[in-house]
Amino acid sequence: MKNKMKVFFALFLVLAMAIQPMTVTRAATTPAPKVTKKTLYVGGDNYKVAFNNLASSAKVKYSTTNAKVATVSSTGVIKPVAKGSATIKIAITQAKKTYNSTIAVTVKNPYVKITNPVTELSVGDTYQFKAATYGLKKVSTTWTVSDKTVAKIDAKTRTLTALKKGTVKVTFKDTISKKSNTITITINAAKPTPTPMPDLPEHELFGYDVEDGKAIITEIYDIDVTSVNIPAKIANYPVTAIDDGVFEALSELKTVKMPSTITYIGDSAFASCESLTTITIPSGVTHIGDSAFEYCTSLTKLTLPEKLTEMGSSMFEGCEKLASVVIPAGVKELPDSSFIDCVALKSVTFKEGLTLISDEAFYGCTSLESVTFPKSLKEIYGSAFEGCENLATVKFASGLESIEDSAFEGCIKLKSITLPGTLTYLGSAFCGCEKLSSVTIPKSVEDIGSGAFDDCSESLKIKVKKNSYAYEYVVDEEIPYSTY
Numbered sequence: 001m002k003n004k005m006k007v008f009f010a011l012f013l014v015l016a017m018a019i020q021p022m023t024v025t026r027a028a029t030t031p032a033p034k035v036t037k038k039t040l041y042v043g044g045d046n047y048k049v050a051f052n053n054l055a056s057s058a059k060v061k062y063s064t065t066n067a068k069v070a071t072v073s074s075t076g077v078i079k080p081v082a083k084g085s086a087t088i089k090i091a092i093t094q095a096k097k098t099y100n101s102t103i104a105v106t107v108k109n110p111y112v113k114i115t116n117p118v119t120e121l122s123v124g125d126t127y128q129f130k131a132a133t134y135g136l137k138k139v140s141t142t143w144t145v146s147d148k149t150v151a152k153i154d155a156k157t158r159t160l161t162a163l164k165k166g167t168v169k170v171t172f173k174d175t176i177s178k179k180s181n182t183i184t185i186t187i188n189a190a191k192p193t194p195t196p197m198p199d200l201p202e203h204e205l206f207g208y209d210v211e212d213g214k215a216i217i218t219e220i221y222d223i224d225v226t227s228v229n230i231p232a233k234i235a236n237y238p239v240t241a242i243d244d245g246v247f248e249a250l251s252e253l254k255t256v257k258m259p260s261t262i263t264y265i266g267d268s269a270f271a272s273c274e275s276l277t278t279i280t281i282p283s284g285v286t287h288i289g290d291s292a293f294e295y296c297t298s299l300t301k302l303t304l305p306e307k308l309t310e311m312g313s314s315m316f317e318g319c320e321k322l323a324s325v326v327i328p329a330g331v332k333e334l335p336d337s338s339f340i341d342c343v344a345l346k347s348v349t350f351k352e353g354l355t356l357i358s359d360e361a362f363y364g365c366t367s368l369e370s371v372t373f374p375k376s377l378k379e380i381y382g383s384a385f386e387g388c389e390n391l392a393t394v395k396f397a398s399g400l401e402s403i404e405d406s407a408f409e410g411c412i413k414l415k416s417i418t419l420p421g422t423l424t425y426l427g428s429a430f431c432g433c434e435k436l437s438s439v440t441i442p443k444s445v446e447d448i449g450s451g452a453f454d455d456c457s458e459s460l461k462i463k464v465k466k467n468s469y470a471y472e473y474v475v476d477e478e479i480p481y482s483t484y
Helices: 002-018 469-477
Strands: 037-041 059-064 070-072 077-080 084-094 097-108 111-114 120-122 126-128 131-134 141-145 151-154 159-162 166-174 180-188 206-211 214-220 227-229 237-242 255-257 278-280 324-327 347-350 370-372 393-395 416-418 438-440 461-464 481-483
Touching: 037 077, 059 070, 070 084, 077 097, 111 166, 111 180, 120 159, 141 151, 151 166, 206 237, 347 370, 461 469, 469 481
Parallel strands: 037 097, 120 180, 214 237, 227 255, 255 278, 324 347, 370 393, 416 438, 438 461, 461 481
Antiparallel strands: 059 084, 070 077, 084 097, 111 131, 126 159, 141 166, 151 159, 166 180, 206 214
16 A cells, blocks of 8 residues: 555656746847837927837937937937938847947928829819828818819819819918928810720730730730740731730740830730740830749840830749849839849849849849949849849949848858948848958948848958948947048
């Protein structure tokens, strides 16, 4: 009996230990403000700084670089004072560590705006406006027109009706602040009644529509086709456009010939054509839609026409054999994800005219070795060249104003960077550039993102202008530096 009691007692102890609550030790998290940029308006609302991962016992100190533009209280309330820019510096002491952060504050004058302006209407047309007020606490808005014989507007519904041919001014106004926004609209003669289209003859290979006397390819009947020669005319109508998704996922399609009459290629027009190796885009094409050649995994070469002005997002995403590309001068903004994961892309040429490279435009282009930017370029958005692990040379041109977060993150072969004297904002753009050891930052830079050079070379040394913002940054971050 005693032995049985001992066994029972031992089992009881084992079970009791098994059901004891476990203590989980969680890794400490870094406290930081929830925003790094904030726009406020003179006379408008203040902003109370909010945080992520801030302990109740933490001590926070605030300061401003320009009290004439924005002030900050000891409790973190930012008050807009005058138009301009200021940086709010934040020092957080938590768990015996100090964390430094910044918020870039832009203060603007309050204003009102018609957000969907129109320049032309025809007699008989109606148009509903949208509008917004910015930085005004109390508003009382009105809508008026300069000539009620040309057009009338219903102030409640914001709907304009075009009455006769002429010119009219439409004004949106806040009667309290006296702020207003006026646009001018040309009222044209009434549109003629369209003549009904006759029945269209069928084509043996393509489905099509006709608009304004021009044919648009809308479908292909043979989904196993290996080669396509698009005619210049169908039923005597010039073929000018390829509609969305016409050739999408035709896995056997290898070659495509398009006539010189084509000016428009729609979204996903050739997406996932895995066997497509060559395609000649006519010189007159001005628009290529989203994902037009996405995942054309056999495509090795393609020439974009000089007249091209509109490129869609993800246009060449996943084209893993595409080796080179020239961005023509007519393209002002390179959309997001344009060449994401084009792992064979070695050469990119930017013509003068490009002003913006959007998010993840060249993300994961692991074969890209060098880029030279045009003088026209103003902004490089987040992660634009992230993960370009063979990118060793980057040449910036005067004119660039902003480089956003992670723009060159993980470019592990990048060793040296000289930023242009026109740059005003540098986000956390170069984190993870393991070999980056030399950076020159101009005195024009007014703000630098937190962790801009995290995980760079241990021998990193930054060249800055003494008493500049960049000088204060490297001192605060304890980054080795030299001055010029």
